[in-house]
């Protein structure tokens with residue numbers, strides 16, 4: 148069967164696709180369109196790696212929870228009575244019913260709606276009616292999921308043994324994030340976008356700004372166009388803006404020195420399992436935030452930040468997240484695949500817990516740049532999905548400014564290679580067990 152035209156793919160075919168992919172080229176169509184590659188992604192990537200899923204600001208009080216659908220697994224992320232963030236499988240240990248259906252809420256205990264087995268917020272079983280006297284409750288707590296919080300960001304990992312390098316990455320990024328005190332922030336707004344595109348197209352699009360000039364006029368007003376420029380690249384026409392950039396960079400250097408905030412870029416996007424990149428960029432105009440001409444969009448600054456001209460702290464994490472931390476708010480993005488051609492992109496805006504809506508910020512102004520940017524990006528990735536689904540599509544070469552896209556793809560292919568080798572039989576089985584109706 149020709150994989151490019153056939154309805155399904157075998158492990159051997161997927162392995163061949165991985166091995167023949169030329170460096171610096173986009174992926175072949177089945178990576179974006181096939182049910183089998185999607186199933187593999189859900190196991191090899193979303194079932195094996197640390198995923199950014201929520202912020203602590205979404206769970207301010209004990210009993211507050213959110214649910215997340217990661218492939219076929221539903222997860223409860225809840226703040227327990229001791230204020231620890233827990234992640235639990237949303238599957239009752241009696242006869243398996245889904246316990247919580249809402250995307251978020253607050254509970255005293257977790258009560259299964261079927262026969263009322265009742266669990267503490269730490270997942271322990273505390274009540275099960277009509278069991279024999281020797282019933283051992285200890286054996287039937289909700290199954291835990293690995294969970295880690297880093298400076299107010301919540302990560303879960305469905306694997307039995309999560310990637311061991313997460314602590315190293317957390318130690319690198321935590322000092323950058325610390326001044327914003329995200330663990331004490333509040334959610335000002337959240338938007339879920341369902342995008343008709345494969346999750347990798349969503350991530351690839353995020354990993355380059357090659358499309359920004361043509362597509363993101365609102366976002367671009369905040370940034371200088373000189374990232375990675377040397378003085379020699381600057382034409383006379385660009386000189387005034389370049390001088391503003393140099394002044395804003397010098398100011399940012401100074402703020403970082405005074406506040407002991409890390410300033411250097413750290414980039415390991417494809418050289419470790421928990422790939423990341425973190426950098427701080429100076430902003431144009433007022434240099435503060437995403438308001439008109441770089442103006443603040445919230446009057447209260449985040450956490451310990453004292454100078455509004457603190458730039459944009461940009462964090463990229465493989466496989467599913469990116470973040471922008473400004474002096475006055477943070478905007479965080481989490482990507483969860485829903486189907487081969489469908490992806491949920493959740494955007495959350497955080498402000499200081501004491502910031503008052505209508506007084507310190509206005510939701511429309513706070514969210515305006517990224518609402519526009521998200522809509523523009525959604526259009527772009529949907530066009531890409533339609534194009535890669537066309538029989539005439541063939542992989543094309545990345546440009547020089549698309550090196551982080553290459554890093555994302557390289558990271559992804561390494562993970563798939565690692566997965567296919569030891570799990571070969573498991574995956575072969577997975578494909579054959581998938582009911583035809585769901586393909």
Ligand code: FES
Nearest residue numbers: 239241242259262
């Ligand atoms: S399935 Fe949950 S109590 Fe019966």
Ligand SMILES: [Fe+2]
Nearest residue numbers: 352358363524
């Ligand atoms: Fe974009």
